[in-house]
Amino acid sequence: MKTLRECLKEAAAARRAVGHFNISNLEGLWSVFNAARERGVPVIIGVSEGERAFVGVRQVAALVSSLRDEYQYPIFLNADHTYSFDKVKEAIDAGFDAVIFDGTELPFEENVRVTRQCVEYARKVRPEIIVEGELGFIGKSSKVLSGIPDGVKISEEFLTKSEEAVKFVRETAVDLLAPAVGNIHGMLSGGRDPALNTGRVAEIARAANIPLVLHGASGNSAEDIKKAIIGGVVIVHVNTELRVAYRQALAISLQNHPDEVAPYKYLKDALLAMQKVVAEKIAIFNGISS
Numbered sequence: 001m002k003t004l005r006e007c008l009k010e011a012a013a014a015r016r017a018v019g020h021f022n023i024s025n026l027e028g029l030w031s032v033f034n035a036a037r038e039r040g041v042p043v044i045i046g047v048s049e050g051e052r053a054f055v056g057v058r059q060v061a062a063l064v065s066s067l068r069d070e071y072q073y074p075i076f077l078n079a080d081h082t083y084s085f086d087k088v089k090e091a092i093d094a095g096f097d098a099v100i101f102d103g104t105e106l107p108f109e110e111n112v113r114v115t116r117q118c119v120e121y122a123r124k125v126r127p128e129i130i131v132e133g134e135l136g137f138i139g140k141s142s143k144v145l146s147g148i149p150d151g152v153k154i155s156e157e158f159l160t161k162s163e164e165a166v167k168f169v170r171e172t173a174v175d176l177l178a179p180a181v182g183n184i185h186g187m188l189s190g191g192r193d194p195a196l197n198t199g200r201v202a203e204i205a206r207a208a209n210i211p212l213v214l215h216g217a218s219g220n221s222a223e224d225i226k227k228a229i230i231g232g233v234v235i236v237h238v239n240t241e242l243r244v245a246y247r248q249a250l251a252i253s254l255q256n257h258p259d260e261v262a263p264y265k266y267l268k269d270a271l272l273a274m275q276k277v278v279a280e281k282i283a284i285f286n287g288i289s290s
């Protein structure tokens with residue numbers, strides 16, 4: 001079976017992106033897996049520190065590898081936004097395929113130091129583990145927002161600069177870089193986020209010669225996402241749109257079936273609602289007309 005590294009290489013060569021979808025529970029896992037399998041594309045399950053504390057670190061690793069083994073399917077697991085070396089180490093030791101050290105709120109040199117430490121540990125344990133670094137703060141929560149998150153500035157001068165990306169990549173030896181290119185974590189309440197600076201995406205990818213990851217893609221237009229992929233993005237992260245779909249479908253389901261107490265019955269629509277969102281995103285990331 002292909003490794004994540006091989007899948008990313010193939011995606012980059014074909015100017016496609018692998019979808020990264022966050023989950024909080026088993027419904028999330030099945031929704032992502034079913035949608036990916038329908039299209040036959042590799043997929044990444046993401047769990048933030050909070051999400052994996054809820055699901056269980058070793059438990060989510062076991063769930064994802066059980067799907068991979070049973071279906072011989074390229075489904076991978078990423079320790080999303082991880083704020084300490086110890087938590088990165090915990091994920092690597094539990095068998096995750098990829099990890100992200102998020103040092104975006106740290107001074108540059110400290111971000112470099114801890115990211116480098118994560119890269120060195122991953123290489124020592126299993127060289128095929130993918131390590132991602134981040135440069136540029138884009139907010140911290142996958143939620144519906146009333147405005148741009150505190151501390152985030154999306155005007156051009158505040159976005160990740162290609163010179164700092166070059167230095168960061170050289171000093172850390174990361175496999176992937178997540179820059180701030182006008183993207184924000186979470187989604188504005190109207191459902192449409194500000195435009196991405198896709199010119200900056202291409203500039204950074206070219207200068208740093210590294211595949212990029214687009215975080216915070218809930219609320220971004222399909223056109224912007226496609227341009228970002230052409231510019232050098234190989235993984236696109238989506239979370240808020242799935243959370244919204246789950247919650248809305250669950251509320252309707254509970255309202256429509258007030259006497260139903262079997263979770264596998266009243267949760268079914270919520271699973272399908274997330275699956276629909278994942279399928280739409282996968283079509284965009286792979287240039288499939290839906």
Ligand code: G3H
Binds near residue numbers: 218
């Ligand atoms: O790492 C997670 C993502 O970047 C999700 O962002 O909630 O804006 O889709 P989002």
Ligand code: ZN
Binds near residue numbers: 081185215237
């Ligand atoms: Zn993110």
